[in-house]
Each structure stands twice: as C-alpha cells, then as structure tokens.
Amino acid sequence: MILVTGASGHIGSRVTEILASKGAQFRAMSRTPDRLGKPKDIDIIYGDFEDPKSLEKAFSGVKTALIISGNAMPGKRCFTHKVAFQAAREANVDHIIYLSLMGSSSTSAFPYSRDHFESEKFLAETGLAFTSLRNAFYLDMFFQKIGADGIVRGPGGEGKGAFITREDAAQVAAAAALNPPVGVIDITGPCALSIAEVAARFSKLVGKELIYQDETVDVARVRLQGSLNDEWKRDVEIGWFEAIARGEQLPVTDSFLQMTGKQPQTIEQYFEDFPHLFNVLNGNLPDETDDQVRKLA
C-alpha cells in the first residue's frame, strides 16, 4: 500500500491521478478530504502532520509513504515533517519518499532550502530506506512572480536555474513511489535558464512583452514591504532569487530520465500539454494556486 500525503495539493492530487491510471494501490491522506470529492475506488483518509494521532491510522499497513512537504513557515515546518517520518517508522514503512528541494543546505539563501535540509536530517535519523526528491524550483513559481506590468523583479542577477515543471515533479514522485529507494537525488528540468531567458520564452508563447528587471536585495526588501507584511515571507521571496543568483539551482541532471524513462518537459511542451497556462500567463486566470486551474491541469 502506498500512502500519498497532501492529496488535495497540486503535486499530491496529480500523483494520485497518475497512480490511479497505473492501477497502483494507494491511500490518499489529506487535512481536507472534502476537497478531494468522492472519487470511486480511492481510499481517502484524514491526516495532518500536526495531529500525530491522525497519522497512526493513516500510516497503518503502508509500505511506501510519499510525504509531500507541507505549508508551515520555514524553521517550523521541518518539525511537522519529523512527526510524519516518526509515524512512518512506527508503522514499519519500507520506503519513505520526501519532496525536498534542490540546493537544500544549512547555508542556502532560500529559507525553505534550509528547512528542507533539517527535514532531511530527521528523515535520515529514522533509519528507514528513503528517496529524497530534491526538485529544482518549479517553473510554475514564475507565474506568481510576474507583476501586472509584465516585469519580474528580484535580486536574481544573471544566475540560472534548472527549473522543472510541477507536472514533472508529480511524474517523478509517482515513479519514485513505484520503485526502490534511491536516497537523495537532484531532479531538474531539461536545461539551465536565467530569469530573463524564462521571461523571454514566456513572452514568445503569449505574444506580449514579459521581462526581468534585476534589483538589489535592499531595493527588493523595501518594495516588498508594500505587499508582504511578514518579514519571513519577504525573506522567502528574496531568498528565491538569491538562490538562483548563487547557482543553487544547478546543475542540470538526467535523474528525471533515469527515474521516469522520459525526458523532462520544455516550457513549450508544458504549455502545449496544459493550454490553460496561456490564460494564466495572460492574466485571464488567477495563478496556479486556484482550485479551478488545478482541476483543469
């Protein structure tokens, strides 16, 4: 039995679709099971990393657990993951798969990369066999970073990243759940792109000007004070760009091919497969956090 946590999230919901299409036996865990609807033949269970009692039931009889990282703030989130890893150990799970991040390190510029690093330490402490999927930054994160004026602003300089689509992150997570543990592995898209290059590729797709404007950390901090009230959220936003500037989202690897037998999607293929993304980029649809969009994908 495979357990998929965060089953109503972007990656979790897509992984359950992929597993179902392959006829795999799985259980979908969610804090919000009602959001999953009532799909036929799917074992759905309530579970929350912050409610350890709920995990006992959710992990019971599970041999492979795909633990999708949750939404808490960096520095605190790793402790919620620790609870999930411990529940997996109590249940004698054979293989834990954890959704981590490329560049995870105690010295990363990106707060969530530091948090993932701590999570991975807790994961190793369980002594269980694991796969830690260190995904590169999702290409989809750019949708939230393009301003209404078509400009992406942030201190990313000319740094490059091996961005992966959210769809491919789901594909590789599903593949990992059906295969033996491989330890820590960097999962990337097909090539390294600067922020300006991503903006240019998006521009070409939608036929309107989208550009990148580099800014200093200090300028970014002042600008973000207008839109993000919490300092830690400003740190996350700025750290995302700084991690790219520092090369933390490199190099390109062939792990996606090794894990799935397929090549990772290019930006153009992604838009071809999920045409609603043209509307997201054109501002005619809300960004990818919207439920409707998720259903379309």
Ligand SMILES: NC(=O)c1ccc[n+]([C@@H]2O[C@H](COP(=O)([O-])OP(=O)(O)OC[C@H]3O[C@@H](n4cnc5c(N)ncnc54)[C@H](OP(=O)(O)O)[C@@H]3O)[C@@H](O)[C@H]2O)c1
């Ligand atoms: N590589 C990147 O660029 C990148 C970008 C964004 C996110 N990420 C990481 O990848 C993860 C999954 O991405 P996503 O796009 O699927 O994010 P998402 O749509 O926000 O899904 C995350 C899901 O985690 C579950 N969750 C949150 N708190 C939880 C808790 N306390 N206990 C159990 N489950 C909890 C929730 O699902 P339920 O309500 O169904 O429980 C939530 O929908 C993110 O959480 C983040 O760590 C990486």
